[in-house]
Amino acid sequence: MGPLGVVLLNLGGPDSPEAVEPFLRNLFADPEVIQLGWLRFLQPTLAKMIARRRAPLSREAYAQIGGKSPIRAESEAQAAAVVEAMGRQGITARPYVAMACWHPFSEEAVAAMRADGVRKAVAVPLYPHHSRTTTGSSLTLLDRAAQGSGLDIARVDSYPDAPGYVEALAARVREALAQLPEEVRAEAPVLFSAHGLPESYIRRGDRYLDEIRISVAAVTRALALGARARLCFQSRVGPQKWLGPYTEEAIDQVAESGQTALCLCPVAFTGEHIETLQEIDILYRQRAHQRGIRHFARARTVGVHPAFVQALAQLAVGAARARGWA
16 A cells, blocks of 8 residues: 555745745635635735735744744644654554645645655644634645645544643643742633634634634633633734634733733644744733733643644544545
């Protein structure tokens, strides 16, 4: 049968200041990210305009975290860890990464698999929660790249309540809470901040919000957070109404309630990126301190936490076995 490939799917990120504008252009050219309906023919022109306008501010943001995104290196580390975990289950596989908006693109992943003699692969999204804008788009790009290649691809769709994912999230929140002074630790609100999505996408049937709620409820139960847990949304773009409450508003509400400490957990992000390292660690931390919140703890993303890696390995093995490949 040849070696089994495991392809982790992610958004990607610019690897230099020069890559910021073309990365943004690729992002906004995706018809699932900006859904124009019958105006889709305007997508390339609109993507160029938005990317050109946003690039200077985005370059400044990336400059604050070293000038580039760490997402490729983190995704590759996760892929290597997953195939290592599969090896401990007796399944030999090779790791690959396919990004939606920057290198390595799906075409590069498919070419690498063909060069390695891989003819069967399992695609595993690093997005735990299904959305047309993330998992749906990445799988479409991978399928398109694999057409005519002879590569057969099995899929993992989503895993919002996979035990290992929930365990890893809970562990990260627990680590963050431990950073707070003991006298406020047991009362501090825990904000679960997810990447936002326009409300219109949810009305059209996107499952993202439902699956985010599943994850937050599972971690809330695991840590017995009760009413301390709150869901909010970050990273909105454009004039339309996005899912709320916005993370900025949630921080303000914590301050207005008289609380002086909070814990923020980036629930929809499995690796560090501009949204965690700059938007949360710099912008939201500053906002919290300006509003009188003296103690701000941020949970790290699940990354290569052993429980998360094991969850992805089990999902990949399950998909392979369902096809009779393992």
